[in-house]
Amino acid sequence: MIEPANIPHPEDHEMITISRKEYEKFLVNEAKIAFLQLELEKLKRMIFGTKSERFIATDALQLSLKLGQTLQPLDEKPTEEITYTRQKADKKKGHARMEISPAIPRVVVVIEPQEDVTGARQIGTAITEVLDFIPSKLIVTRYERPKYFLPEKQVIVIGLLPSLPIPRGNAGAGLLAHLMVSKFVDHLPFYRQVQMFKRQGVTLAASTINDWFRVSCDLLEPLYQCLKKQVIKGDYLMADETPIDVLTENKPGATHKGYHWVVRQEVA
Numbered sequence: 001m002i003e004p005a006n007i008p009h010p011e012d013h014e015m016i017t018i019s020r021k022e023y024e025k026f027l028v029n030e031a032k033i034a035f036l037q038l039e040l041e042k043l044k045r046m047i048f049g050t051k052s053e054r055f056i057a058t059d060a061l062q063l064s065l066k067l068g069q070t071l072q073p074l075d076e077k078p079t080e081e082i083t084y085t086r087q088k089a090d091k092k093k094g095h096a097r098m099e100i101s102p103a104i105p106r107v108v109v110v111i112e113p114q115e116d117v118t119g120a121r122q123i124g125t126a127i128t129e130v131l132d133f134i135p136s137k138l139i140v141t142r143y144e145r146p147k148y149f150l151p152e153k154q155v156i157v158i159g160l161l162p163s164l165p166i167p168r169g170n171a172g173a174g175l176l177a178h179l180m181v182s183k184f185v186d187h188l189p190f191y192r193q194v195q196m197f198k199r200q201g202v203t204l205a206a207s208t209i210n211d212w213f214r215v216s217c218d219l220l221e222p223l224y225q226c227l228k229k230q231v232i233k234g235d236y237l238m239a240d241e242t243p244i245d246v247l248t249e250n251k252p253g254a255t256h257k258g259y260h261w262v263v264r265q266e267v268a
Contacts, residue, residue: 100131138202141172166215176216179209234265 018026106129145159165173182188190209197204231237239261246258 098131100129104131136178138175138197138200165219166212169212169215171212176212179212180216231263231265234267236266238264238266
């Protein structure tokens with residue numbers, strides 16, 4: 001190595017002259033230092049780098065840079081202490097009640113005090129709202145059409161029956177819509193819906209439900225065609241094909257593969 005006194009320093013004002021041999025020795029030493037620094041960086045990357053670059057030795061204690069320092073085993077991760085200060089949150093004063101939508105119908109129940117309030121002046125009203133649920137129920141709409149005989153015209157007159165979804169059927173539009181929505185939106189198959197109706201005292205045959213379903217699909221056909229034309233008008237369509245097992249009527253217990261084709265129009 002060149003003595004420190006012989007190495008030029010940028011801040012020195014005097015020009016120090018060294019021999020060519022000393023200069024070449026200086027360059028060789030600089031190259032060695034650069035090479036050793038490169039090797040040191042590679043060794044650090046092999047030991048402490050990412051998992052893809054790391055070299056796992058059989059005995060981590062044997063890895064040493066010979067600088068008077070023994071490396072830590074790889075299974076002991078270095079730790080550091082981090083401290084920070086944050087603003088303390090205010091304590092909650094209680095659980096806030098959920099706000100109930102005003103669109104939900106209200107049933108008002110007035111509870112008067114047990115005391116005699118004759119002659120008292122009302123100064124306010126305490127209101128407590130409780131969200132409740134009334135189970136769905138089946139109803140029967142009974143159409144009664146009186147018949148009249150007109151002696152002048154010698155005819156019998158009767159009121160016209162409203163249009164029904166199924167001619168000469170006894171299923172209302174609300175019931176058919178409930179069956180379809182429960183099946184395709186809430187994923188309730190017809191046999192489960194039959195069980196639910198049975199708990200309400202109404203027994204529906206599977207064949208009856210299937211007939212209602214077929215007629216309902218026929219009723220929705222014009223709406224489907226209108227929606228199909230509207231979707232096809234779009235500039236960008238997205239489609240999805242989902243396989244589904246379909247029960248085979250001719251072979252009880254067997255299924256065949258069916259498909260759901262869903263098409264969606266991208267609206268800007």
